[in-house]
Amino acid sequence: MGIQGAAESASWQAPTAVEQGLYEAGSGENWPVFFDILAGTDLYFPMSRELMDAVPGSIPFRPFRDPKFDGLALAVFTRGMLEPPVGDHVFERSDLRSLARVWPKSVRWLAVNPGTPVEAFLPADPKRWKRHAKNPPTEPQLKTLWTGDRHGPLAHGMACGAMLLVNNGSIWNHLGWQWGGYTEEKELLRKWWGVTGRAEWLETVERLLNGEVVSPAWEFVLRVRQALVLEYGVLPEASQWRETAERVLVSRTAEVVDQTGRPPEFDLDADIELVQELIGRVLRYEARFRADGLLDGGRCVRSVMAWDFGRASCMARWGLGARYGERDETERALLRVGDASRQVYRSWAEFAVGFVLGRCLHFDSEEFGDWYTDMVTVHQILSTEPDSPWLSVPWEQSPADLTER
Structure with a gap:
């Protein structure tokens, strides 16, 4: 067994650390390391879309013959x-673990990346694969496609989804999205978003790009505070923030009554109570952010629009993987994500805390559980690791880059 064809392309660039590791281990015939890497990563079977739509959830084997190998x-x-x-x-x-359990006895070779500069044909040995699969090495959470976009507006739009993608162990800059596999991507979109087709995907992307999925109440309280910061130059006290938010709500209600001549169709007292409670939640989350190093002492969260923009960056690619959209549609959406994010935020640091606060208000309920602690870990990774887009993709994009896109 061995690496076939790698010498044919001396200038070949491994797309990720996985392929680089497999190439080095195979070239040096270090098969224990090779199988460890293979056991610790995802493996993908080429399939017919028509077949998978007809028989979802199954992976029918499709063996082939290579003239270089018998069987x-x-x-x-x-x-x-x-x-x-x-x-x-x-x-x-x-x-590899799952493959070892169901390996067909009639198949003699496992062809890893056939037809590429790093292909390897391995004799079928399910028992060996199971041994390596017992304790496979853990892959790093931050994964980069070295041959993908790593600079410029498109990379910026993809990097806006990095907190979610790194948390999931996905490649942050993979445009041609197929991370979970075709059937899994469709199922995840159905389960989490209710998206089962192209029209729903397009609508969801558009709503996220327009910041229409986050709660308007969350954004309202933050905008009230930003207005106070602009007027007075300092962060307001909690009491001033609450009083101002209440006055704005009362004033808006009076405008509605004047315009319609009828009482409002909403409960003003309930809205005021909701906003007061939200302000308290935001302040407590920000205090925790400062304690955990997500937020500098004198700063605050400007907006939670990042929660929508970050998910729009991912949704644009999830839909491509599920075949609800085309590559050019995904690219345009990603460019819009970057544009929208730069209009609201001034740095990756500001974007990050907006994303985390939106996620926590959505899921965490001040429990400071996994919905929050996972983000602390991801924030540390993206703040320090050399491959992080926060360190390699400038927040501000040059006019030349924006016009060349």
């Missing part, structure tokens, strides 16, 4: 070697 082979690809999502060609995700 049938089964192809799997690592994530960096996946072709862009086009036509009827899709990929389904699995791993």
Whole structure:
């Protein structure tokens, strides 16, 4: 067994750390390391989209013959070697442990990344695969596609989704999204978003890009505080913030009554109570952010629009993986994500705390559980690791980059 064809392309650039590790281990015939890497990463089977739509949830084996090897082979690809999502060609995700359990006896070879500069044909040995799969090495949370966009407006739009993608262990700058595999991507969109087709995906992307999914109440209280900061140059006391928010609500209600001549169709007292409670929640979260190093002492969260923009960055690619959209549609959405984010925020640091606060207001309920602590970990990773887009993708994009897109 061995690496085939790598010498044919001396200038070949490994797309991710996985392919680089497999190439080095295979070239040096360090098979224990090779199988450890293979056992610790996702493997993808090429499939027919028509077939997977007809039989969702199954991965029917499709062995092939290679003239260089005697007997049938089964192809799997690592994530960096996946072709862009086009036509009827899709990929389904699995791993070495699962493959070892169901390996067909008639197949003699496992073909890893066949037809690429880093292909390897491995004799079928499910028992060995199971041993390596017992304690596989843990992949880093921050994953970068080295051959993908890493600078410029498109990279900026993708980086806006980095907190969610790094938390999930996904590649932050993978445009041709196929992370979970075709069937899994469709199921996740259905389960979490109720998206089951193209029209729903397009509508969801648009709502996220327009900041229409976050609660208007969250954004209202933050805008009231920002207005006070602009007027007085300092952060307001909690009492001033609450009193001002209440006055604004009362004033808006009076305008509605004057315009309609009828009492409002909403409960003003309930709205005031909600806003007062929200201000308290925001202040307590910000205090925790400062204690955990997410927020500098004299700063505050400007907006929670990042919660929508960050998810829009991901949604644009999730829909591509589920084949609800086309590549050019995903690219345009990502560019809009970057534009919208730069209009609201002035740095990755500001964007990050806006995203975290939106996530916590949505899910955490001041429990400071995983919905929050996971973000503290991701924030530390993105603030310090050299491959982080926060360190390699400037927040401000040059006029030349923006016009060349």
